[in-house]
Amino acid sequence: METRELRYFVAVAEELHFGRAAQRLGIAQPPLSRAIRQLERRLGTALLDRTSRTVALTGAGTVLLAEARAALEAVEAAERRTRRAALATTGRAxxxxxxxxxxxxxxxxxxxxxxxxxxxxxxxxxxxxxxxxxxxxxxxxxxxxxxxxxxFDTTAGFDTEELRTEGQVVVLPAGHPLAGRPHVRTAEVAGLPDLPMPRWPGHDGTYPDGPGPRIREHAQLLQLVALGRACWIAPESCAARLRGDLAAVPVLDAPTVTTVxxxxxxxxxxxxxxxxxxxxxxxxxxxxx
Structure with a gap:
């Protein structure tokens, strides 16, 4: 398979519309349709279910979408690293x-x-x-x-060196009843209906189900905790730089966090x-x- 074919397929799979995909790619629709049919013939399977009104991924198409995204990301990463390596030889990187x-x-x-x-x-x-x-x-x-x-982060596929390991604390509004405790346990934190745990996106950009607020930025998270809309379990080192309207309480049975x-x-x-x-x-x- 060629990277051009993979880009074409990803565009169609994400748009689920040949016209929009062609516009996104900056090409005419007929060559896009031909490229997808050629890709299906080469793989020996249908990637898309087409009707006069809809386009949907087949099971094989769903697999190829995930693999194609990973392959294209790898190609782009190789290009970035190669350019950076070339700059390094000139002393400019x-x-x-x-x-x-x-x-x-x-x-x-x-x-x-x-x-x-x-x-x-x-x-x-x-x-x-x-x-x-x-x-x-x-x-x-x-x-x-x-x-x-x-x-919290996956290190699979990387070389790593471990730097330090620390416990965790729960970050609460400073006026919360638990804020004055010397320590808590995870069951106590999980049982706070007024302070749900936040949700942040996974590797695919989607959020897990749950009652907690959706979070993307660290500052947004701290603001929601201060407003009494969420609590947050975090490495204990974060306690040293918390704002005055927040409190950190050690969580005795929380897993340790390693910085690598x-x-x-x-x-x-x-x-x-x-x-x-x-x-x-x-x-x-x-x-x-």
Missing amino acids: GVVLAAKAGAPSELLARLLDAYAAEPDAVTVDLLLCGIGEQERALRDGRADVALLHPP IAWPPHSRSRAVAGLVRAATSLYAPAERP
């Missing part, structure tokens, strides 16, 4: 570090200072991401290296190696799992 927008500034400041002391350090461009987006930025080539937080530095396994970047080396030098073995 830095390294892109993806981190969660709400990540502790103390961690980032220490990491950047430690890396700046490396003899061959280059410019570090920070890519501050929304909740869960730094993993995707690393996979699609927008970032060279990322700070991830299992179990991650990079693609095929990376040969000296800058990435230096950044990883600087990150691991910041934490004593006792702070790691």
Whole structure:
């Protein structure tokens, strides 16, 4: 299969309309229809159920849509990394570090200072991401290296070094009855009907079912907690930078959160190696799992 065919198919599968897909691609509809028929013949199966009024994905088409998206993302990531590698040979490229927008500034400041002391350090461009987006930025080539937080982020397919492990706290409005407690348990937090847990999008961009508010930005989340519309279980390091209208209470039985530095396994970047080396030098073995 050619990448052109995959792009054509993804456009039709997402629009479920040949005319709109052709317009989106900037081509005429007849060659688009021919390309899809040729792709179906090559695969030996129907990808789309067509009537005079509707277009729908078959089971095989649903599978190909997921695979085609992943393949096209991989091609785009390869292009970005290749261009960045070419710039690196001229000395004009830095390294892109993806981190969660709400990540502790103390961690980032220490990491950047430690890396700046490396003899061959280059410019570090920070890519501050929304909740869960730094993993995707690393996979699609927008970032060279990322700070991830299992179990919230998936590290499958990356090389990683663990930096530190910490417990979790529940973030509540400062005036909430639980805010003055020395600690709570997850069952107590889950049983708060007035403060549902927030929901953020998965890798496919959709939200899980539930009563909690839909969240995309860290600032939006903190505002909703302060207004008494949600609570949030987060790494305990976030407590040091909370606003005065919020409180953090340790959750005794919550799973620990590990901060890792991650990079693609095929990376040969000296800058990435230096950044990883600087990150691991910041934490004593006792702070790691």
